[in-house]
Amino acid sequence: MSAQMIFQIIGGFGLFLLGMKNMSEGIQAVAGERLRRMIGAVTNNRLLACGVGTAVTCLIQSSSVTTVMVVGMVNAGVMTLVQAIGVITGANIGTTITGWIVSMSVDKYGLPLMGIAALIYLFIKYDRVRFTAMFVLGLGMVFYGLELMKTGFLPLRDMQGFVNLFHQIEPTTYFGVLRCCLIGAMSTALIQSSSATLAITMTLAYSGAISYPTAAALVLGENIGTTVTAFLASLGTSPNARRAAYAHIMFNVFGALWITAIFPWYTQTMLWFLDIFPNTQPPDVAVYTDTGVTYPYVMTAIAVTHSAFNIINTLLFLPFIHYVARFLNWFVPEQKKPSAPRLTYLDVRLFDTPNLALEQSGKEVIKMGRRVSQMLDMLREVFATGNLDTDKIELIFQAENDLDVVQKEIVEFIGQIMAGNISRDTMKTAREQLRLSDEFESISDYIVTILKLRLKMRDTNQVLSPEALQEILQLHDKVSDYIHDVDRAVEAEDGDFLRDATSRAAAITRLMKECRSRHLARVGEGKATPLKSLIYTDMLNAYRRIKDHAFNIVEVLAGEK
Numbered sequence: 001m002s003a004q005m006i007f008q009i010i011g012g013f014g015l016f017l018l019g020m021k022n023m024s025e026g027i028q029a030v031a032g033e034r035l036r037r038m039i040g041a042v043t044n045n046r047l048l049a050c051g052v053g054t055a056v057t058c059l060i061q062s063s064s065v066t067t068v069m070v071v072g073m074v075n076a077g078v079m080t081l082v083q084a085i086g087v088i089t090g091a092n093i094g095t096t097i098t099g100w101i102v103s104m105s106v107d108k109y110g111l112p113l114m115g116i117a118a119l120i121y122l123f124i125k126y127d128r129v130r131f132t133a134m135f136v137l138g139l140g141m142v143f144y145g146l147e148l149m150k151t152g153f154l155p156l157r158d159m160q161g162f163v164n165l166f167h168q169i170e171p172t173t174y175f176g177v178l179r180c181c182l183i184g185a186m187s188t189a190l191i192q193s194s195s196a197t198l199a200i201t202m203t204l205a206y207s208g209a210i211s212y213p214t215a216a217a218l219v220l221g222e223n224i225g226t227t228v229t230a231f232l233a234s235l236g237t238s239p240n241a242r243r244a245a246y247a248h249i250m251f252n253v254f255g256a257l258w259i260t261a262i263f264p265w266y267t268q269t270m271l272w273f274l275d276i277f278p279n280t281q282p283p284d285v286a287v288y289t290d291t292g293v294t295y296p297y298v299m300t301a302i303a304v305t306h307s308a309f310n311i312i313n314t315l316l317f318l319p320f321i322h323y324v325a326r327f328l329n330w331f332v333p334e335q336k337k338p339s340a341p342r343l344t345y346l347d348v349r350l351f352d353t354p355n356l357a358l359e360q361s362g363k364e365v366i367k368m369g370r371r372v373s374q375m376l377d378m379l380r381e382v383f384a385t386g387n388l389d390t391d392k393i394e395l396i397f398q399a400e401n402d403l404d405v406v407q408k409e410i411v412e413f414i415g416q417i418m419a420g421n422i423s424r425d426t427m428k429t430a431r432e433q434l435r436l437s438d439e440f441e442s443i444s445d446y447i448v449t450i451l452k453l454r455l456k457m458r459d460t461n462q463v464l465s466p467e468a469l470q471e472i473l474q475l476h477d478k479v480s481d482y483i484h485d486v487d488r489a490v491e492a493e494d495g496d497f498l499r500d501a502t503s504r505a506a507a508i509t510r511l512m513k514e515c516r517s518r519h520l521a522r523v524g525e526g527k528a529t530p531l532k533s534l535i536y537t538d539m540l541n542a543y544r545r546i547k548d549h550a551f552n553i554v555e556v557l558a559g560e561k
Contacts, residue, residue: 011148012146019139023061025421050093052086057090061098069353072233127425154208184218185224198219198306212301226252255317355426361417373487375444379450453538464536471518497554
């Protein structure tokens with residue numbers, strides 16, 4: 001009996017965890033684009049941020065993944081501390097959906113769901129259908145895993161040693177409540193999943209091995225234990241990222257402290273609330289089945305207790321988000337000796353959420369475009385003023401070197417994402433970002449090429465005539481404006497820019513040819529030396545190549561390449 005019990009508990013627990021993972025990956029693949037847009041829509045509005053955190057956590061089925069993702073985004077500078085705290089408070093509400101899934105009496109549907117979903121996943125090739133089937137397969141695993149755990153825990157109530165152990169820690173006193181909280185926190189910290197420990201707690205209560213008050217006290221501690229994941233993820237990150245992790249700890253610890261202080265009244269209030277609804281029963285009502293005595297109503301009571309704790313805590317915490325942010329800014333000061341700057345803030349913590357990881361790499365691609373525009377602005381100053389200041393020239397060269405490294409980091413980061421189990425749409429987005437980063441890096445190469453040609457002209461004592469300089473500046477301005485508009489299109493993901501971009505690209509090509517024709521006429525009149533003519537035409541060709549790469553970017557946005 002003991003061996004069978006252990007095998008059922010371990011097998012059910014493993015199925016439950018694997019099911020949660022499949023549910024998370026499946027929904028991310030199906031709704032990943034929506035998740036990306038939701039995270040991008042987060043503002044300093046605390047209610048909106050809380051709503052986004054709730055929705056994202058409900059979808060990906062893990063508050064730990066959400067909080068780790070938030071820590072990574074704060075570390076990358078993509079999200080502010082106030083925004084992060086708002087999302088974290090919402091994540092605590094979103095994670096309560098696991099309790100409601102566990103409390104549903106749908107155990108018997110686990111195997112049929114697994115069988116049907118597995119067949120669809122294996123034999124249907126359409127991505128959206130396959131990943132939806134993966135989600136359903138995960139749901140079936142969760143249901144069947146819960147059924148195995150419920151059956152496995154039933155003999156525990158007849159084991160006197162186990163019963164005596166939990167009698168010693170029953171929350172009949174304040175210190176008993178604290179002991180239960182501590183056990184729940186330690187268990188969650190070890191397993192690194194509050195959903196898993198919540199499922200174990202609820203199935204233990206279902207089997208009658210523990211009482212409702214004990215389960216409620218354990219759940220309070222599990223909310224504290226889940227903060228360990230985000231804390232570990234924040235080690236070695238920026239001060240702002242550590243502040244976000246500490247905000248998560250503050251939220252759950254302070255919430256658990258005030259609830260434990262009024263624990264008997266809180267649990268009685270939850271039971272009174274349940275009694276309002278006509279179809280509910282007290283958690284200690286037993287139901288006799290073929291397998292023995294069970295307590296199914298306790299699972300609903302635990303789910304309500306868990307949800308109420310997080311909702312009430314969030315409502316109390318939300319008005320003070322800005323004050324919490326100020327306190328954390330004081331508590332975790334900026335580093336006096338900053339570490340070596342990173343060229344990108346691409347964070348491996350986001351690999352578990354590929355679409356949100358691509359949101360972060362997309363931000364870095366946008367930064368590449370802005371850097372290219374800055375390089376063009378500095379290059380114009382070099383031409384217009386004739387100021388070949390060493391520091392300014394070095395800035396352009398350094399920017400090009402930085403973009404080389406940035407592109408390398410983006411390629412390595414996206415390569416890791418593409419190696420995972422992602423949908424076709426996610427793969428398409430990843431390839432587009434790779435192409436965009438390559439095009440921006442190529443533009444920076446040609447900007448440096450033009451600068452080198454200008455320096456070569458200086459070193460060989462060649463001087464541009466006023467007409468030639470005016471033509472170069474006119475062409476430069478056309479190309480620079482074009483690049484600026486392409487940057488805005490990339491940031492807005494505007495694929496409709498293609499038609500306007502096509503006509504403007506053609507206009508730049510015509511202007512380049514006109515400049516070349518006028519220059520050749522000056523060469524024929526003896527107004528330009530052969531060396532200067534060669535340098536000048538190379539400059540014109542470089543501007544044309546910049547335009548070509550910018551147009552390639554627009555085609556990628558429009559889905560043409």
